[in-house]
Amino acid sequence: MIVEDSLVVRRLLAHIVSRDPRLTLAAAVGSAEEALQELPRIRPDVISMDIRLPGMDGLEATRRIMAEQPTPIVVIADSVEDSSLRISMNALRAGALSVVEKPVGMETGGHERVSEMICTQLYIMSQVPVIRRRMSAARLSRPTPAPARPEPVAPQAPAMLGIAASTGGPPALAQVLGALSPQFPLPVLLVQHMGAAFMEGFASWLDGVVPLRVGIAQDGEVPRPGQVYVAPGNRHLLLAPKGVLRVTADPPVASQRPAATLLFRSMAGALGPRGLGVLLTGMGEDGALGLAEMRQAGAFTITEHESTAVVYGMPAAAVRLGGSGLSLPLPLIGPHLQQLALRATP
Structure with missing residues (x-):
């Protein structure tokens, strides 16, 4: 189901979807109210959601869809409007699974790339089971019994935290980092899979919802305690052996x-047992091998x-x-x- 108020963009999205053999257009509506009305009848596998x-x-x-009839939602947003970016990030926190760039016309450069990204995200997210729906904030705030026996301390005092996520990552990252104190004594290196056009907006949004300072990582920077360094769009973030960011x-x-x-992997090489690695929700296997290398180097590792x-x-x-030293429900990871x-003992 496409939800888009602009008739031109709605027709463009319908055209894009109709060309992809993986997808079938169930409905295209011009308002959220119409979408909510049609949802019980149409029962789409995935929804393309305009923000404005x-x-x-x-x-x-x-919020309404995830509460009443949980369905995978892909936000289609303007990547350059600050207000749209903020709403898009909050929509991810409310239960949407990903955000992709809105197409602006067949004649525009990069149209095929954007079209392929939209269709791929719609197809992938249509496979995500969301019947369980997202836990409410109140439920998440209640203590959750750990499914595994926690190890109380790392073998050595950690020097740096690396954390990564993909699908469902923004709200998970907000919850984990939101549980840390403003005086958290470690630098935090962060990888989130997201379209390059949205990374600065994501970092700005995260900066506004967690106690730590959040910004896009710069090559050659020396990471400082209590700051979060987000990998830039379409660039790898590494820790060099001398402790600077690459x-x-x-x-x-x-x-x-x-x-x-x-x-x-770079943290395993640069920090050895003084690394701290966390891998959160996400489709695929990215991070798994690197986390295993961190654990083999003696670092403490946590998976959601x-x-x-x-x-x-x-x-x-x-x-x-074998990369997970401890598996914890999301509400317990930050604490x-x-x-x-x-x-941690030195």
Whole structure:
């Protein structure tokens, strides 16, 4: 189902979808109210959601859909409008699975790339089971029993935290980092799979919802405690042996750039047992091999437990490869990281 108020864009999206053999157009509507009315009848596998809609906007529509009839939602947003970016990021927090760039016309440069991205995201997200729906904030705030026995401290005092996520990542990252104190004593290196056009907006949004300072990583920067360094769009983020950040345009790894595996691998080499690695929700296996290398180097590693992961692919791969030192539900990861950072024995 396409939800888009502009008739021109709605027809363009319908054309894009109709050309892809993986997809069938179930409906194309011009408002959130119409989408909510048609949803029980149409029962689409995935929804393409505009953000700036007349009446109810895409953020509120996402909240309503996830509460009433959970359905995978892909946000189609303007990548350059600050207000649209903020709404898009909040829609991800409300339950949308990903955000992609809105097409602007057949004659515009990059149209085929944007069209392919939209169709691929719609197809992939149509496979994500969201029947469990996202937990409410109130439910997430209640203590959740750990499915595995926690290890109380890291073997050595950690020097840096690396954290990565893909599908479902923005709200998961907001929750984990939001549980850390403003005086968190470690630098944080972060990889989130997202379209390059949205990375600055994502970093700005995250900066506004967590206690730590968040910004896009710069090549040659020396990471400082209590700051989050986000991998730039379409660039790898690495930690060099001398402790400075490297931002590179090296080839993608398993179709990913930035790649979590490269970040974790560089941390394993630069920090050894003083690394701290976390792998959250995401489709595929990126990060799993790198996390295993961190653990082999003596670092403490955590994966998100299946009970809270929107997509358990990346954490599951890390568990399978022996990269998970501890598997925790999302609400417990942030507090445990705080404990590790403050109480780890030298």
